[in-house]
Amino acid sequence: MPSSTSSSELVVDRPARSFLGAVCVGLILGVAALAAYEVFWRRVGLRSELQDTAELWATKRMAADDAGPAALAIVGSSRFQVGIDPEALAAELPGAVPLQLAISGSPGLPILRDLAEDPHFLGTVLCEVTPTSTFTPLRITMKGRPVEWADYARTRPAVAAWEGQLRGFAQSHLVILSSGLNTVELIERLAKKRGFPTPPYATFRSDRFRDADYSKVDTKAMLQHWTSGFAKGVNPPSAKDEAALYSAIGNWVRQIERRGGTVIFVRMISSYSVLELEERNLPNVRYWRRFLEQAHVRGIHFSEIPGIEALRCPEGSHLSGDGARLFSRALGRELVARGWLTRTR
């Protein structure tokens, strides 16, 4: 153990000279440099945008508790975040409070569990099913960002919502706070010779919906990207893992139903080679049908929704903003038609 350091001699001495002048000049120079940086990126064509953060997600998650039986939690991955527009869905389901809780790059099951285990949640869940991320052993899906965000929502500091509002305001007005312009990521991007960031093709709204516009995007290249990813194949779950998965999901659904809520699974739309590969890897008849039967849950496949027969995902995996509005309204109408949801809830 240290033996020669008394506490008092540790107290930091004041400097012999004042740094206030230098700090003030530095502050002015720093702010001027930031302003110039802001102008530069605006001229490049980037725009300020709200960031999708744990704090914003937690705000929606808490709103799902506060909305009581009217809450309609939208749970899934980027396919739901881009594919279900809460405003369009609300237009078909007056009285419902749709809350976008989908998290990009993550399956919805950890959030379904979180809602099931929360006695304060009394509403309905729309849970996305994407074969490759849903029909996977729970030990693989029940970790990562959804688990972290759900934990954060439960334990976040009392003033987190205020901090979120301040940050949201700053992000909405300053381009330099965009995630693509984070200095470390930007240096990494340039080192990998990927060039300057380009404006995102999806506008992120404060209700967490991503409004995608593919008009200036090479959708063929994106389709190729998804196709090569799905072409690597998947490891279907073992019979034991599959049984455990369906049993767990069934239990979560029952927990929500016991409080008066409902859970509806939605096999989300995909198109072109992505759909073909999903069918090849995890066939609909084998997995989706069996899932509904064995977990004893309600589900709707996108092919069963009237009015969207001609709808396609431009890059195979995600809908455009217009497609999302069409899909959301058609889904809302079909859920009412089936009697699973009512217009007055």
Place this chain on the structure above:
Amino acid sequence: MVFNSLLFLVFFTLVSGAQYLPLSWTGRKLVLTLFSYLFYAAWYPPTIVILWASTCLDWIVTRAMVRTESRSKRRSLLLASLAFNLGVLGYFKYSGFVLDNLSPALAALGLHVPAGLIPHVLPVGISFYTFMSLAYVIDVYRGDTKPVGSLIDFALYLTFYPHLVAGPIVRSQDFLPQLETPRRATTADFGWGLLLLLFGLFQKVVVADALLAPIADRVFSGGASGNVVESWAGALAFSGQIFCDFAGYSTCAVGAAACLGFRLPENFRRPYAALGFTDFWRRWHITLSSWLRDYLYISLGGNRAGKARTLFNLMVTMLLGGLWHGAAWNFVIWGGLHGLFLCAERELKPLLTRLPAAWLAAMRPLGVAITFVCVTFAWVFFRARTFHEAIGVVRGMIGLGRHGSTGALLHPLQVATAVVGVGTMLLIHQRYRDSSLRQALERKPSWVVAAAVACLIFVTVTTAGEDRAFIYFQF
């Protein structure tokens, strides 16, 4: 509320302005205390009751101690304070850990622990303010310090917002005298404080969170899937991350205090330039290690009761020091490793002192390197969430993980970032081993300081990503 938040900017402006209110010194101390409670309540307001209880009890206990001549009554008062403070700390921090470990045995006896028995909230900063309060009570008991007459002064000592949630663990002798005379930050204090705040935020936001944390996160969540290079890069990244995270917080705390005209103790002195583990603990989290020395190691007998007892005392101190950081076996292992390092150093030191001075001087860089490598190895257990995860990374570090080229777990650029980033940090620590930031800055012309401030602001603002809490908040 954390220092790296916009809300803190608002709070800082208000609290800095409040020191210029036309109030008496007592009035301004009261305002500062209320602001500090507000700062604390920003996490989870109900836990403020525990802080109040601890404050009131220890203030009353120490006042009663000096009023009595009876040795046994003084001892009873000390025990009452220890029982309350350690009981509250134990309940909130360790009850879950203890019951988790006992539950198999209890279940075998047919006993089940009710879920409601385990607290769901760990009051932020409880380990820090409990240690401060205990130090004060023990000092009064020992007669090393006089009890403070004013409850406001004592409350401000415990709750002064810069150190409240993550230290430094300030001794009453260092802080209470500063409350005796009215103080406001001078322009020099304010400039110095702002400089420290900016530097601390740069360490936290840029180096710890943006540069190094993603690398450490990736390797530790990947377990044994890293090869030797990736596993060491992950461990190195965490060595840099934990230093910049915690030293960054401490620097902000000292800076925030300076902006109010107060002085706090230094918590880090270039620890990665340490030559040996005793030296490391003189440089790392100094206010905790000196607390453990003064109130635990020496109380156990220190080095006064023979060699075996000294080694035992060292091990106990470091094991409990590990447990102070968190209720998990990984922290105990981390503390145990440091205990073993200190014991080994104690045994080796007599042999080393027999070597010629020229040899010792030549071996010095090797000694610094060995110290750093051992400290980095121990950090693996500190960082890993489970023992299994730690073993996964250790296996990777000794070549029993995945074989093959780098790229599967970490991009080569990330490996380079960890090596270059932490390597630069080591060089800086070595270069400024025996001086301080203040001394280094005092020698620089003003235009260099202004340019550095501009750069710090620019990089910090453009790097700030999603919030990461300061690692030491969980303790």
